[in-house]
Amino acid sequence: MEKKLPFVFSKTKSEVEDNTLDKRERVVREKLARFARIPGSAIFALEPNTSPAGLSGEAARSALERHGPNIFATERAPQVIALLLRALLNPFNAILLVLAIVNIATGDKATFTVMVVMVMASTGLRFWQELKSVSQAAKLLNSITTRVRVLRSNEEVELDRKEVVPGDVVLLSSGDVFPGDCVLFSAEGLTVAQASLTGELMPVDKTVQLGLPPPEYEFDIIDNENICLASTSVATGSGRAMVISTGDETYMASIAKDLAKKRPPNIMQVGVRRVSYLLLGFMAVMVPIVFVIQGGISKDWKGAGFFAISVAVGITPEMLPMVVAANLALSAVRVARKKVIVKRFDAIQSLGAVSILCSDKTGTLTIDLVRVSGSTTGSGDPSDLPLKLAYLNSALQTGTRGPIDRAIIDFFKNVSVKPAEDASEVEDDVKVEEWNKLAEVPFDSTRRLLSVLVFRSQVGIDEKGLLITKGAVEEVLERCTQMYDHASSSSSPSAPTKLDDFKPNKASPLTADARQEILDTAERLNGEGLRLIAVACKSSVALPFMTLNTSDETELVFIGLVGFLDPLKPDASEAIDRLAKLGVQVRILTGDAPAVAAKVARDLGILPSKSSSPDHLSIPEDEKDLMITGSQLAALSTDQAAFDAALERCIIFAKVSPHQKLQVVEGLRSGGGGRVVAFLGDGVNDALAIRAADVGISVDSGTEIAKEAADIILLEKSLDVIAHGVLQGRQTFINTIKYIKMATSSNFGNVFSVLIASAWLPYQPIQPLQLLFQNLLYDFSQATIPWDNVDPEYLAAPTTWNARSIARFMIFLGPTSSVFDICTFLINWYRFGIRDQHSPLVPLAQTNWFLEGAITQLFIIHFLRTGKIPFIQSRASVSVVALTTLVSCIVFAIPYIPKLSAALGMTRPKPEFYGFLAAMVTGYAILVHIVKVIYQRMFKEWL
Ligand SMILES: Nc1ncnc2c1ncn2[C@@H]1O[C@H](COP(=O)(O)OP(=O)(O)OP(=O)(O)O)[C@@H](O)[C@H]1O
Numbered sequence: 001m002e003k004k005l006p007f008v009f010s011k012t013k014s015e016v017e018d019n020t021l022d023k024r025e026r027v028v029r030e031k032l033a034r035f036a037r038i039p040g041s042a043i044f045a046l047e048p049n050t051s052p053a054g055l056s057g058e059a060a061r062s063a064l065e066r067h068g069p070n071i072f073a074t075e076r077a078p079q080v081i082a083l084l085l086r087a088l089l090n091p092f093n094a095i096l097l098v099l100a101i102v103n104i105a106t107g108d109k110a111t112f113t114v115m116v117v118m119v120m121a122s123t124g125l126r127f128w129q130e131l132k133s134v135s136q137a138a139k140l141l142n143s144i145t146t147r148v149r150v151l152r153s154n155e156e157v158e159l160d161r162k163e164v165v166p167g168d169v170v171l172l173s174s175g176d177v178f179p180g181d182c183v184l185f186s187a188e189g190l191t192v193a194q195a196s197l198t199g200e201l202m203p204v205d206k207t208v209q210l211g212l213p214p215p216e217y218e219f220d221i222i223d224n225e226n227i228c229l230a231s232t233s234v235a236t237g238s239g240r241a242m243v244i245s246t247g248d249e250t251y252m253a254s255i256a257k258d259l260a261k262k263r264p265p266n267i268m269q270v271g272v273r274r275v276s277y278l279l280l281g282f283m284a285v286m287v288p289i290v291f292v293i294q295g296g297i298s299k300d301w302k303g304a305g306f307f308a309i310s311v312a313v314g315i316t317p318e319m320l321p322m323v324v325a326a327n328l329a330l331s332a333v334r335v336a337r338k339k340v341i342v343k344r345f346d347a348i349q350s351l352g353a354v355s356i357l358c359s360d361k362t363g364t365l366t367i368d369l370v371r372v373s374g375s376t377t378g379s380g381d382p383s384d385l386p387l388k389l390a391y392l393n394s395a396l397q398t399g400t401r402g403p404i405d406r407a408i409i410d411f412f413k414n415v416s417v418k419p420a421e422d423a424s425e426v427e428d429d430v431k432v433e434e435w436n437k438l439a440e441v442p443f444d445s446t447r448r449l450l451s452v453l454v455f456r457s458q459v460g461i462d463e464k465g466l467l468i469t470k471g472a473v474e475e476v477l478e479r480c481t482q483m484y485d486h487a488s489s490s491s492s493p494s495a496p497t498k499l500d501d502f503k504p505n506k507a508s509p510l511t512a513d514a515r516q517e518i519l520d521t522a523e524r525l526n527g528e529g530l531r532l533i534a535v536a537c538k539s540s541v542a543l544p545f546m547t548l549n550t551s552d553e554t555e556l557v558f559i560g561l562v563g564f565l566d567p568l569k570p571d572a573s574e575a576i577d578r579l580a581k582l583g584v585q586v587r588i589l590t591g592d593a594p595a596v597a598a599k600v601a602r603d604l605g606i607l608p609s610k611s612s613s614p615d616h617l618s619i620p621e622d623e624k625d626l627m628i629t630g631s632q633l634a635a636l637s638t639d640q641a642a643f644d645a646a647l648e649r650c651i652i653f654a655k656v657s658p659h660q661k662l663q664v665v666e667g668l669r670s671g672g673g674g675r676v677v678a679f680l681g682d683g684v685n686d687a688l689a690i691r692a693a694d695v696g697i698s699v700d701s702g703t704e705i706a707k708e709a710a711d712i713i714l715l716e717k718s719l720d721v722i723a724h725g726v727l728q729g730r731q732t733f734i735n736t737i738k739y740i741k742m743a744t745s746s747n748f749g750n751v752f753s754v755l756i757a758s759a760w761l762p763y764q765p766i767q768p769l770q771l772l773f774q775n776l777l778y779d780f781s782q783a784t785i786p787w788d789n790v791d792p793e794y795l796a797a798p799t800t801w802n803a804r805s806i807a808r809f810m811i812f813l814g815p816t817s818s819v820f821d822i823c824t825f826l827i828n829w830y831r832f833g834i835r836d837q838h839s840p841l842v843p844l845a846q847t848n849w850f851l852e853g854a855i856t857q858l859f860i861i862h863f864l865r866t867g868k869i870p871f872i873q874s875r876a877s878v879s880v881v882a883l884t885t886l887v888s889c890i891v892f893a894i895p896y897i898p899k900l901s902a903a904l905g906m907t908r909p910k911p912e913f914y915g916f917l918a919a920m921v922t923g924y925a926i927l928v929h930i931v932k933v934i935y936q937r938m939f940k941e942w943l
């Protein structure tokens with residue numbers, strides 16, 4: 001493709017490029033460009049020890065030593081030192097360190113020490129949590145393997161991607177992911193999907209470079225003929241390629257940073273960001289007010305500055321990143337027990353928010369074992385001819401072996417091991433080794449056809465070739481003009497037809513009536529739950545000059561139908577029931593015929609079952625409303641409103657193309673405001689939709705491309721584990737929200753109290769250091785929230801982020817705690833008579849508020865974590881109870897630890913204060929409960 005003007009690539013341009021391109025990326029480009037400029041046959045001359053027969057074991061071993069395992073930077077667990085830095089470098093620590101330095105500069109060693117210890121403690125906690133979650137993540141990710149077919153010493157072996165080295169020859173068929181940057185030396189109908197790198201959905205053609213390119217040829221890394229990049233995948237066709245580079249030497253690794261940026265943020269990230277903005281907004285308003293009031297009253301502007309800064313720190317939930325990460329890691333480990341691997345940790349929370357689960361049919365709703373059930377003529381009479389021809393087609397094609405091809409081949413294998421009479425007949429008859437494949441047009445899910453052009457050497461059916469096409473019934477029928485005359489080729493149509501007797505030109509024109517009869521037969525068999533393919537032929541096809549292509553699939557002779565049993569998974573209907581109870585609707589998006597999809601949906605309880613029409617001859621009217629086919633959907637594409645309405649209404653989407661699966665997922669996502677959609681699929685044709693969904697799910701046995709696109713991989717195919725994952729996702733989500741609501745509301749309450757105190761009290765109500773310390777203790781006490789129990793009612797429906805709900809909670813519950821802060825101020829003022837900036841009792845006032853604030857905050861964790869009565873109706877997990885108790889003990893002990901209490905500027909409280917404290921905590925419990933009841937009445941929610 002010549003897109004560039006010849007005079008543009010002068011020296012100046014490459015200089016500009018040199019400066020703008022990352023150096024690593026440039027090296028990668030140059031290396032690939034060398035291979036792009038030479039014919040496919042010459043590539044092996046460029047690398048030592050390589051040949052079209054693949055590397056020898058020895059050469060592969062030494063290459064592995066030299067280049068290391070084929071792992072991309074994005075998958076490598078971050079190093080311990082990077083994690084430590086990440087834990088250390090955050091605004092909370094930065095502020096503390098700045099304050100510490102100011103303190104040591106003014107000679108306050110004690111405060112300095114306390115601050116440094118606080119930095120170390122919070123960094124240590126974060127680091128430990130992250131280290132744990134990261135190493136768990138790495139372990140889980142390692143359990144997913146990407147299989148690659150490679151030639152080693154001319155023998156085909158299946159390797160894990162990590163073992164592939166430069167120089168390896170990879171064998172490609174549709175669905176395969178390129179394990180590294182590769183150069184093609186053989187290709188047939190090869191198209192490559194590059195969406196993982198470029199976002200471009202349409203696959204591009206790739207071929208082998210035959211001659212030398214023109215001298216002005218300029219290499220374009222994305223847009224070229226013969227270079228295929230790591231992480232892109234084969235959409236259709238087959239081929240062979242030599243690996244040029246692997247791991248961090250690939251193009252993908254060189255642009256990994258940009259790729260990470262490209263990915264749109266998911267609801268989880270958006271939610272955390274919104275909460276952060278909300279808090280920043282509060283901070284921007286509160287902090288200047290506190291500063292001005294404090295400074296104005298005390299005239300101590302430096303003290304007011306410190307104080308305002310500590311208030312700012314107080315209002316940020318600095319443990320949020322850690323709690324989110326720990327929550328996610330924990331849930332990933334929990335679902336892994338059910339053999340669910342979460343590739344992107346935050347996908348598990350999104351899973352909790354899913355309200356629509358789109359699924360393809362075969363292998364996900366049905367068991368992964370499609371079996372041949374029979375073979376008939378167009379009118380439904382048994383005949384094994386269609387099956388025999390389908391077998392030749394399946395056995396000789398070189399693309400991916402999908403379930404249909406596997407079923408056909410297995411059928412013949414199984415028949416030939418069992419010594420039945422018909423078996424020997426079949427074995428005698430279809431001798432695949434006597435047939436040569438001349439060319440093929442690979443299967444693709446939009447065309448829904450697969451053709452091979454074959455030739456039999458000994459007994460000639462024809463000196464030229466026989467084109468055998470198999471595919472979806474309507475698609476095959478559209479291309480047929482004639483119909484095979486079964487009756488004339490043997491005495492009875494049900495008797496086995498010898499392939500030798502098969503004369504493709506014994507055919508009569510395909511009349512409109514005959515066509516209708518075939519469609520009726522197909523619909524009847526579909527209604528019985530059989531998957532169908534149709535088989536057709538064309539004789540005397542000359543081997544085309546270049547390759548066979550889709551325009552050769554015309555004027556075919558219709559032969560018959562092959563039916564397949566595709567039984568439902570035994571647990572599928574229960575799992576769908578369970579999902580429905582959780583508020584998750586399952587919809588089917590399949591390339592298969594509507595009648596089969598309807599039957600499956602009925603049996604699974606997705607559609608109401610129609611016992612009134614036992615023969616299932618046609619789809620009842622009321623079901624038609626819930627179903628749509630790909631062509632009907634395409635007809636609506638000009639009318640957006642009707643299209644959207646169809647998406648909302650329909651539960652079954654039949655005969656949809658891969659691109660339509662994507663369209664449906666995108667449409668469902670954008671409709672119904674913030675709805676979260678998951679897609680479950682395993683095929684090449686599902687990859688686009690998997691990538692586009694909020695949560696893409698695939699299965700370990702699925703095609704590599706589908707696994708690559710997915711966020712979650714099921715090691716065991718079962719819908720039930722998805723239901724389990726949904727629950728787990730919700731639990732994680734509720735615990736995160738719990739933390740955020742607790743942290744924001746109590747911080748807000750604190751700031752609110754500080755504002756009142758500033759306007760009233762002539763002294764600082766609490767010292768900056770005390771406020772920070774209190775904040776740190778509170779954060780510690782919440783570290784086990786990810787392990788907390790969740791009341792079952794919060795798990796019943798999809799849950800999603802709502803910044804408004806968080807703001808409302810904070811505004812209602814924050815000031816509630818301020819009531820008792822004010823009580824403490826009153827006690828200090830009236831009971832202990834502390835009314836003056838220079839009173840020696842100011843530290844006592846501050847200690848009192850420190851104690852009251854810390855204890856009520858700890859206590860309130862138990863009240864806020866549930867909408868019910870704590871301890872009685874809903875109990876926190878042991879870890880939460882233990883930690884809050886422990887931190888309470890620490891709080892009470894602080895005034896009695898001489899060094900610490902001096903460093904924090906505290907004194908021992910008067911014994912009678914404990915009496916006041918007990919009364920306040922009791923009062924607080926009652927008040928919060930009342931607020932809780934009112935709040936839940938008003939807003940119909942709690943967490
Ligand atoms: N290997 C094949 N050869 C010929 N025709 C095929 C082949 N595989 C599938 N088909 C036809 O194409 C149709 C669509 O199949 P495809 O695999 O694209 O759909 P799908 O959405 O993955 O289906 P499912 O929901 O059952 O998994 C099938 O119903 C069948 O008629």
Ligand SMILES: [Mg+2]
Pocket residue numbers: 360361362682683
């Ligand atoms: Mg499929």
